[in-house]
Amino acid sequence: MAKLSPFPAFISRKELFVLIPFFVCFLSSPLAASGAGSIRDLLRNYGLPSGLLPNSVESFAHDPSSGLLEVRLDYPCYALYDDGLAYFESEVRGNLSYGALSGVVGWSQEELFLWLPVKGIVVTDPTSGVILVDIGVAHKHLPVSVFEDPPDCRPPGEEAAAGVGLFGRREGFLQPR
Numbered sequence: 001m002a003k004l005s006p007f008p009a010f011i012s013r014k015e016l017f018v019l020i021p022f023f024v025c026f027l028s029s030p031l032a033a034s035g036a037g038s039i040r041d042l043l044r045n046y047g048l049p050s051g052l053l054p055n056s057v058e059s060f061a062h063d064p065s066s067g068l069l070e071v072r073l074d075y076p077c078y079a080l081y082d083d084g085l086a087y088f089e090s091e092v093r094g095n096l097s098y099g100a101l102s103g104v105v106g107w108s109q110e111e112l113f114l115w116l117p118v119k120g121i122v123v124t125d126p127t128s129g130v131i132l133v134d135i136g137v138a139h140k141h142l143p144v145s146v147f148e149d150p151p152d153c154r155p156p157g158e159e160a161a162a163g164v165g166l167f168g169r170r171e172g173f174l175q176p177r
Contacts, residue, residue, distance in 0.1 A: 049123075051148050067095040067097050070093050088106060092104070093106060094120070104121070131143070
């Protein structure tokens with residue numbers, strides 16, 4: 001009786017042992033390590049507040065060599081930071097470096113009834129307690145404390161229930177103080 005191999009016929013054992021190191025390298029690579037640690041830890045390690053992104057982060061991938069950060073949310077959503085309303089697409093990308101997230105894509109901020117894309121976030125001096133938000137046409141200086149805790153996120157279908165919409169009503173986001 002012929003002995004059956006647990007490996008497919010097109011891969012010999014010798015080839016398998018040659019391929020194993022490549023799989024190990026891939027699985028330990030930064031892009032594959034989206035489950036290693038949390039996005040909050042990663043942001044803190046790079047000098048940014050841990051509540052910069054909403055609490056609906058599903059997964060993330062960071063490549064330290066290029067700085068690329070890709071964050072997947074459970075769904076596109078609205079989040080309230082202090083008194084400012086933000087909209088996040090289901091994928092947010094940017095280049096992460098110490099104290100900065102630049103080239104941001106997938107994040108918009110409501111300003112004077114307009115939705116403007118967030119281009120970057122910078123903490124120039126951690127002792128100042130101020131964070132700079134680049135919304136293209138202007139730079140907003142906000143207290144870092146606004147971003148200490150990740151905000152709740154509401155899906156777009158719930159904006160009416162959340163009081164989001166015309167004239168920036170935010171009743172559904174009010175939290176007890």
